[in-house]
Amino acid sequence: MNKQEFLERLENLLNKLSPSEREKAISYYSEMIEDFIEDGCTQEEAVIKVGTPGQIAETILSEDVSNKSKKESTPAKKMLIATLIVLGSPFWGAFVLMGLMLLLTGFCLLLVGYMLLWTIPFLMGTLTVVSVILSVVSTLGSFAIMQSNLALGLTQFGVGVIASGLFILLAISTGMISKYFVVITKNVWGWVDINCLQRLRGIKLW
Structure with missing residues (x-):
């Protein structure tokens, strides 16, 4: 097979390519x-070294299909991801907001309960x-009352003693409760300082 026959055969096998791509492949081979x-080979020897048109065409067409699939799939994937982000943002945003509100x-x-405990x-x-x-x-009033009514004064004094005992007990x-x-x-x-505040201080926002 000479050069002309090789190129014609290769061109026929590459008919699925665009004219520009086909012309580029023909020019290359x-x-x-x-x-x-130029290195001293005959046309037949040169064609044999290049390879058969069928093998070359199969390689070129497979590479072309692979490149097309990559070019087509990449924008599609990007569009799908962008769509999911756009559609999912309100959904996840609502969940995040709900979580923050619950926290x-x-x-x-907890703060109200803590304040109630301190009451x-x-x-x-x-x-x-x-x-x-x-x-x-x-106690002081009982002495004045005793001068006019001893029983009432003693009762008043007893109330003062009970109040004093209650004061000591309270x-x-x-x-003790305040100390606890x-x-x-x-x-x-x-615990809050170690597990929350110190970790927040360690976060660098820049």
């Missing part, structure tokens, strides 16, 4: 054959103040 001829609600509930020592402290005032007023209980709550507060704040 024509120059390759000419290079072999905020949970935090508010216990606060109320006990208030009762302590009331009891000490009642103790002082009842003062001790309030101190302070320890809990320190532990909770320490």
Whole structure:
């Protein structure tokens, strides 16, 4: 097979290519054959070194199909991803917003519960103040009442003693509960500082 026959056969086998691509392939193998001829080969020997038209055409067509599939699939994939992002953004955005709202609600509930717990020592402290005032007023007032009515004065004095005992009991209980709550507060704040605040400080936003 000489050069002309080789090129004609190759051109026929590459009829699925566009004219420009087919012309490019024919020119490439024509120059390759000419290079072999310049090196001292005959046309037949040069054609044999280049390869058969069938093998060359099969290789060129397979590469062309692969390139076309890549060019066609890449924009399609990009379009699909973009579509999913656009359609999914409101969906996931709603879930993220819902999650943030739930976290905020949970935090508010914990804060309210914590404040309600602190009302216990606060109320006990208030009762302590009331009891000490009642103790002082009842004790001092009992002496004045005894001058006119001994029984009523003694009763008033007894109320003062009871109020004093209640004051001592409430003062001790309030101190113990407040101390316990302070320890809990320190532990909770320490956990929040270690597990949340320090990690947030370590995040670099730039």
